[in-house]
Amino acid sequence: MDIHPTAIVDSGAELGAGVKVGPYAIIKKGAVVGDGTEVMAHAFIDGQARLGSNCRVFPSASIGTDPQDLKYKGEPTEAVIGNDVIIREFVTVNRGTPDGDGVTRVGDGCMLMTYAHVAHDCQLGRNVVIVNNCAMAGHVHIDEGTTIGGLVGIHQFVHIGAHAFIGGYSRCTKDVPPYMLAQGVEDFKIHGPNSIGLRRKGFSRETISALKEAYRLIFRNHRPLQEALEETLAEYGDFPEVQNLVEFMRSSKRGVTR
Numbered sequence: 001m002d003i004h005p006t007a008i009v010d011s012g013a014e015l016g017a018g019v020k021v022g023p024y025a026i027i028k029k030g031a032v033v034g035d036g037t038e039v040m041a042h043a044f045i046d047g048q049a050r051l052g053s054n055c056r057v058f059p060s061a062s063i064g065t066d067p068q069d070l071k072y073k074g075e076p077t078e079a080v081i082g083n084d085v086i087i088r089e090f091v092t093v094n095r096g097t098p099d100g101d102g103v104t105r106v107g108d109g110c111m112l113m114t115y116a117h118v119a120h121d122c123q124l125g126r127n128v129v130i131v132n133n134c135a136m137a138g139h140v141h142i143d144e145g146t147t148i149g150g151l152v153g154i155h156q157f158v159h160i161g162a163h164a165f166i167g168g169y170s171r172c173t174k175d176v177p178p179y180m181l182a183q184g185v186e187d188f189k190i191h192g193p194n195s196i197g198l199r200r201k202g203f204s205r206e207t208i209s210a211l212k213e214a215y216r217l218i219f220r221n222h223r224p225l226q227e228a229l230e231e232t233l234a235e236y237g238d239f240p241e242v243q244n245l246v247e248f249m250r251s252s253k254r255g256v257t258r
Contacts, residue, residue, distance in 0.1 A: 004041075013045075016053065031064070034083065048076070048095045052083035052108070061091045067104075067120030069138065072097050082108035082126070093118040100139055107144065119156075131168065143178060145201065161248050163201065165194040174257045177248050179211050179241060182257055190219055190257055203241070210239045218249065219258055225249070 003009055003021040012029035015021075019033050022041040027033065030047030037055040039045060045057070049064025057063065064079040066072060079095040080103055087093070091112045096103040100121025107126040112118065116130040119137050124130075125144035134148050137156035142148065146160055149168030160166065161178025169185065176182050181194045193211040217232045218225070229246050236242040249256055 010047075013047075022059070046079075046095070049079045049081070049093075051081045052085065054083055055081060055085045055087065057087045058089045058091075060089055061087045061093075063087065063091075063093045064095050065092070067094045067097045067138070069097050069099075069120055071099065072120075075102075077102040077104075077120075079104045079106075081106045082110065084109050086111040088112060088114045088116075090115045091117070094120045096121045097138070113150075125162065147197065149183075157254055159248075159252065159254065162244070163194060163198060163203075165197050172257075174255045175248075175252045176257055178244055180215070188257060190215070207239055207241055210236045210242050211245065214242050214245055218245075 001015055001019050004023045006023045007021045007025045009021060009027045010029040013027045013031045015033045016035035018036045020038040022039060024041055025039045025043045027045040028047040031045045032050045034051055034053035036053050037051050039057045041059045043057045043059060044062045046064035075098050077096040079093050085106055094104060097120045104118060104120055104122050106124045109127040110124055112130045113132045115133045117135045121138050122136055122140045124142045127145050128142050129147040131148060131150040133150055134152045136154040139157045140154050141159045143162035145163040148166045151169045152166050153171050155173040158172055158175060160176045163179050164176050165181045166172060167183025170183050171185050171188055179193050179198060181191045182188060183191060192215055195208055198208050214232045214236055218228045221228060229249055233246055
């Protein structure tokens, strides 16, 4: 371990092999920091935080602090950060509440850019990118491979599907289906599949073409939703991604952006 002499690391904190702690950083009793993780200057790791291996926590980030929820009365909850996560300057990750499952989670390989806020009980899948100044309310679920643009506000309990892309300066108040691109403030809406992002991630041309046709059937006609979903499955149900899209639409609790 390499701990700067000005850092404050409680003896009750658990630090793995090769951990680096920068000047004036604070790691409180009960915190767990995995092997090879670096906690930079002035970062704050509260006692209910669990960080995986090979993470990088940049200056002035705050991980595992109390949820911003007036109902919270000090119950034991956690913030769990996966492996290989990048947490940039001034990011805040609050821990969970008893009204959720008691845990805020950030999956492996995520990148949280400067001033992003991950609220209580949020669940981020693997390889999610949250761009600068994004603010999410409590209980938000963001599935793997999704990118959230800068200055985006996400309403509580919203679910954003895998490999979606939310354009910058958007106000997201309903669920966003997987593989789709959405953007807007007063007129937040789906603009079609996230074709460029999917191609960069190695999705086949056939899969992207099927998702484009599924988008046309579901979002670009005026028939009842259930009819559109049934036709989509009948035409393109051989593609797992189309199956995931249809299941997401059917299982949404908050309502899907259309």
